[in-house]
């Protein structure tokens with residue numbers, strides 16, 4: 001029986017062409033083995049770079065991008081382009097792949113203001129996952145294609161929202177009924193004092209949040225882990241995209257790399 005696995009990677013993790021090629025090869029390898037992959041990607045650094053090029057300020061609060069209408073347009077433009085580049089890389093690695101946005105898979109809702117240094121900040125066109133719809137995903141999977149999804153979503157009335165790619169990953173994992181989720185990033189796993197933590201439970205994650213060991217972009221990541229684990233995913237792996245073939249080594253060889261997170 002093939003297991004569905006949600007793979008998410010961020011812009012920093014696979015910015016190097018060779019890292020990206022190796023990742024695509026691993027995705028092909030695992031898809032020939034016992035896994036059916038569903039992929040979500042982000043594009044944080046690319047969006048920030050394009051905003052700055054256009055004279056806009058790229059600002060993040062609690063690891064999330066402050067997104068006015070202009071920033072939303074830049075995010076969508078950049079993510080769409082990235083998505084088509086990514087599709088080509090996967091095709092070269094032998095994958096049958098379908099690029100798409102998260103619209104229609106994730107129904108988003110505007111995120112309420114977040115607390116930062118004691119004051120409330122309205123993030124603008126930033127969403128949370130309200131509900132998921134598996135229909136679109138199932139029809140792609142039925143045609144034996146790997147969906148590769150960028151995180152622009154719509155709310156129930158069709159308003160576009162920028163949603164953190166880790167958050168989208170947890171929603172898509174639910175829609176796909178994934179049994180595993182892998183978040184590929186640019187660090188060797190969750191670190192404490194610079195040292196990799198091999199495995200964590202959600203209660204241990206909470207302690208690391210409270211003690212401010214987990215901050216910034218790692219915060220939406222661990223919240224996505226929590227959501228995925230509470231929605232049917234058995235294990236989440238956090239892996240370093242810059243360690244060659246970390247995906248195949250972890251999933252197929254059972255190598256102890258990255259951080260694995262379970263409910264308990």
Ligand SMILES: Nc1ncnc2c1ncn2[C@@H]1O[C@H](COP(=O)(O)OP(=O)(O)O)[C@@H](O)[C@H]1O
Nearest residue numbers: 010011012185187190191213214215216217218
């Ligand atoms: N305890 C921690 N362990 C590892 N990384 C952490 C931790 N706390 C904060 N981070 C930061 O989170 C970053 C990953 O999040 P982010 O930059 O959003 O990456 P991505 O593009 O993969 O989503 C790391 O590069 C690191 O700077």
Ligand SMILES: [Mg+2]
Nearest residue numbers: 010044166217
């Ligand atoms: Mg991030």
